[in-house]
Amino acid sequence: MGPGPSDIYPQVLQALSRPTIGHLDPLFIGMMDELKALLKYAFQTENDFTIAVSAPGSAGMEACFVNLIEPGDKVIVCRNGVFGDRMKENVIRCGGEAILVDDEWGKPVSVEKVQQVISDNPDAVLLAFVHAETSTGAVSDAKQLSQLAKQNGMLTIVDAVTSLGGVPLLVDEWQLDAVYSGSQKCLSCVPGLSPVTLSPLAIERIKARKTPVQSWFLDQSLVLGYWSGEGKRSYHHTAPVNSLYALHESLVILKNEGLENAWQRHKEMHILLADGLEKLGLTFxxxxxxxxxxxxxxxxxxxxxxxxxxxxxxEGYNLEIGAGLGALAGKAWRIGLMGYAARKENVALCLKALETVLK
Amino acid sequence: MGPGPSDIYPQVLQALSRPTIGHLDPLFIGMMDELKALLKYAFQTENDFTIAVSAPGSAGMEACFVNLIEPGDKVIVCRNGVFGDRMKENVIRCGGEAILVDDEWGKPVSVEKVQQVISDNPDAVLLAFVHAETSTGAVSDAKQLSQLAKQNGMLTIVDAVTSLGGVPLLVDEWQLDAVYSGSQKCLSCVPGLSPVTLSPLAIERIKARKTPVQSWFLDQSLVLGYWSGEGKRSYHHTAPVNSLYALHESLVILKNEGLENAWQRHKEMHILLADGLEKLGLTFxxxxxxxxxxxxxxxxxxxxxxxxxxxxxxEGYNLEIGAGLGALAGKAWRIGLMGYAARKENVALCLKALETVLK
Structure with missing residues (x-):
């Protein structure tokens, strides 16, 4: 029950250990097509470019930034936790200019502040924000933030590492452009993959680049040649075959439960846990x-x-909870209720164990 | 029996599906320390910085290039197949200048040509070459190439994706500086990880950088904070926990067999296979x-x-062999004998199946 990796579904661990086949094997290619369709469902998008980057969420983040930013681009970055700060770091390393919108740790991104900064910087081309801050547990209003960006002709880069599968995330309805997530949070798959979806506008921007993407490994125009369903797949890098089996399985589980049911389950378990934590005198x-x-x-x-x-x-309860990160280090704990971990038995164990240990 | 992913050891698949624990769990940290020691054995090095990059070999390659190159650096790149060409692409995307030494596909890198190009370019700072070209099956003389570099005060970047565990690779004895490999070749582990080792000279060069590494995800000075045994581990990204279990297991198998025995086994199986292929009228x-x-x-x-x-x-024999890549596409096959796949039963199956199908 830490901030991730979350508990993995037993079926996902089984899928993970299936015999490895070639990454260009027709059977495997068929599975990847299914995986794309399942990812589209999870992201609620029709984006053709919906794949899993062959590396953890941090690489998914970097994939979005290096493909969409060219040197000199002005990017508005909202920072209300560790991951907003990491976004800033990405912008700088791409040669972009980061305009920061700071909010206190634990607060959502302020829509008013963003509106102000956008009007002060009409030449900014991208708005980057974290939908669900894993360092604080705050969710920001992705829909409103995206609206502001759209009204000003900007594209958005959205960190959905912790939100995908746990709370509503409607990529197409909210018109988000580049969204990345992680396999090891609410999908309850093993860590090491980063689902990414890019809107047609994002693809257009990538195609219009004047400079090459600084990363060869994360150059999505090359990756597309492997993931694309049209004609012959071209080799880019060796896909992490077994991890992709596992991601496929976790998405099948999500689809069988239904996205809305998964969101509802996370909410119900949270209410149970929050109620118990507050009774123990802990404050959010x-x-x-x-x-x-x-x-x-x-x-x-x-x-x-x-x-x-x-x-x-x-040691006593076989229970992991997370330490505070960044500004919350030494002050707070982070208790995850992600994917398979969001069950009554976990809530009960956590509350009883904490009650006993804190006595 | 393709060019990788190779056949995975059954014990490795079992290890892969062990329950996922936190990437900062003391048990996991203990396993990582063992993993480092095992990697040092496989690479035959005492380099402190010996880790697995959390992504496939292509990312390991990029990790070496982005950390060692600064804009304007002159890098001599040997190109005798697909992966030498990819090295060139990496140099350019780092803002470096690539001086190419071209050899025909299928030939080893010419030591004489490299010597000439080094003396023509005394200001070059790095020599990059592929030890074992997966696109052609040619091995180059890493020891001699490294000597040339050392005599001229240059550091080396060496692609050992296909060589590690299959043929002698003596990182310390040959004084190689930045060496990367892949989990899915002669280690017979699942694809998705890239073992990397950096010499003290390489670390010195990274510490003396004037510009930040362009990739946040692959910035090895940050990664070191997580892999380092000294004091507190700091979070950089979520480690691919299960894949690291698998890599650990595959390296235990290698250590139990003994490196020299593994090299010998690969050689013996190759002689058997080559003999049979030539009898079928196929030429290398x-x-x-x-x-x-x-x-x-x-x-x-x-x-x-x-x-x-x-x-x-x-379809008929459940046997995969690889297509030709690049200049060899449509002209040659690539038959792998990597790690667990280098067994008599595979050689026999391959020869008999080919004999039947080619009739």
Whole structure:
């Protein structure tokens, strides 16, 4: 019950250990086509370019930034936690100019501030924000932020690492352009893959580039040659065959449950957990209306030995919870309720174990 | 029996599906320390910086290039197949200047040509070459090439994707500086990880950089904070936990067999296979003295329907062999004898199936 990797579905671990076949084998190519369709469902998009980057979420993030930014581009970056800061780092390393919109850790991105910064910077071409901040557990209003960007002719880059599968994320309806996620959060698949979807506008922007993408490995125009369903697949890099089996399986589970049911389950388990945590006297970092059900950041009582408590939980109860990250290090814990972990038995275990250890 | 992913050891698939634990869990950190020690054995190095990049070999390649090159650096790149060409692409995307040393596909890198180009370019700072070209099956003399570089104060970047575990690769003895490999070739682990080792000289060069590494995900000074054994591990990205279990297991198998025995086994199986292939009238792309035992590129007879034969092998015999890549596309097959696949039963199956299908 940490901030990820989450508990993996047993069926996903089974799928993972299926015999490895060639990454150009017709059977495997067939599975990839299914995987694309399942990812489109999870993202609620019709984007043709919907794939899994062969590396963790951080590489998915970088894939979006290096493909969409050219040196000199002005990018508005919203920063209300660790991952917004990492976005800024990406912009700079692409030779872009990052205009920061800062919000306090634990607060959602302020729509008003973004509106102001956009009107102050009419030449900005991209708006980048984190939908669900894994470092604080705050969810931001992706729909409104995207609207602001669209009204000003900007494209969006959206971090959906922790949101995909856990809370509503409607890529097409909200008109998001470049969205990346991770396999190891609410999909309850093994870590190591990053689902990415790019809108036709994003693809257009990539095709119009004047400079080559600085990363060969993450150059999505090359990757497309392998993932594209049309004609012959061309080799780009060796696909992580077994991890892709696992992602396929986790998405089949999500589709069978139904996205809306999965969102509802995360919400219900969160209410149970939050209620219990508050009874234990723990207070949430995030205000009620912006809380992510799948990532519960709570301040621990003063005088508590943070590491000792987490060690007792791990050794005595086989239970992992996450330490605070960045501004919350040494102040808060992060309790995940992601994917397969969002079950009553986990909530009960966590509350009882915490109650006992904190006595 | 393609050019990779190779057959995976059954124990490796079992290890892969062990329950996922947190990437900062003390148990997992302990396994990573063992993994580092095992990688050092496989690479025959004492380099402190010996890790697995959380992505396929192409990302391991890029990790070496983006960390060692700064804009304007002159890099001598040896090109005798697909992967040398990819190295050139990496140099350019890092803002470096690539000086090419071209050799025919199927030939090893010419030591004489490299010597000449080095003396013509005394300001070049790096020499990059492929130890074992997966596109042709030619092995180059890494020891001699490294000597030339050292005599001229240059560092080396070496592609050992297909050589690691299959033929002698002595990183310290040969004084190689940045070496990357892949999990899915002679280690017979699943694809998706890239073992990388950096010499103290390479680390020194990275520390002396004047510009930031253009990739955040592949910035090895940040990655080191997670893999380093000293003190607290800091989070960089979520490690691909299960794939690392698998890599650990495959390296335990290699250590138990013994590196020299593994090299010998690859050689013996290659002799058996080569003998049989020549009896079938197939001729090797590479001269005898430069042949890689683990990657056998042979021209197929004229008038043969390449794709049809490979399909017959796949459907009738459950046997994959690789198509030609780049200059060898439509002219040659690539038959792998990598890791667990380098067994008598595979050689026998391959020879008999080919004999039948080619009749």
């Amino acid at each position: 970092v995030v205000e009620k209306e912006s809380r992510l059900p799948q990532l519960n950041a709570v301040y621990f009582p003063e005088g508590i030995d943070d590491a000792a408590v987490r060690q007792q939980l791990l | 792309v590479v001269e005898k003295e430069s042949r890689l035992p683990q990657l056998n590129a042979v021209y197929f007879p004229e008038g043969i329907d390449d794709a049809a034969v490979r399909q017959q092998l796949l």
